[in-house]
Amino acid sequence: MSKTDIELVAKDLNAQGGIFCPSPKADMKLWNSHPKVYLDVAKTGEARCPYCGTVYRLGANEQLAHRH
Template identity: 75%
Template sequence: MTKQTIELLAKDLNHNGGVYCPNPAADMKLWNSHPKVYLDVARTGEAKCPYCGTVYRLKAGETVGHAH
């Protein structure tokens, strides 16, 4: 499987500051997908999927606001 980096906007993250992989942005097909896994992108600005190696990263200048 090809490892890739997906750049995200803050608005692409869910309310917890993360995304799920496989993700439509990664253009994975049903035949080569893996179990759904949650990746916390907001914590460090990027996260790597343990299954496929895809890295989800916030675009430069994007910030994640935390509402309380």
Template identity: 70%
Template sequence: MTTATIELLAKDLNHQGGVHCPSPLADMKLWNSHPKVYLDVARTGQAKCPYCGTLYKLKQGEHFQGH
């Protein structure tokens, strides 16, 4: 199984510093392929979906400034 890596800009994260998977950012056509999960990207700069293995990470040089 090949897993995708999605590079994110800080503006792609929600106000808490995360994203949901499945995500339109990952160009996922099968929106119902697994339950929607919240992934905290801001904490470490990356997060991996426990269902599909897609890795979401901040592009090099991007920094999240949370509220």
């Protein structure tokens, strides 16, 4: 497993403030992927995939719209 950090912009996140891994942003190939998991980035500004260790982090200047 390799650890990769992926910087995200707000529009990369879905309506719930998350992203799925594996993600095209992480340049994972189909043969080298793992089960799809949802990662809640909006909660703390970053999330780590429990399978591959990829860290998805919201960029420093990115702001999320207020969510209810």
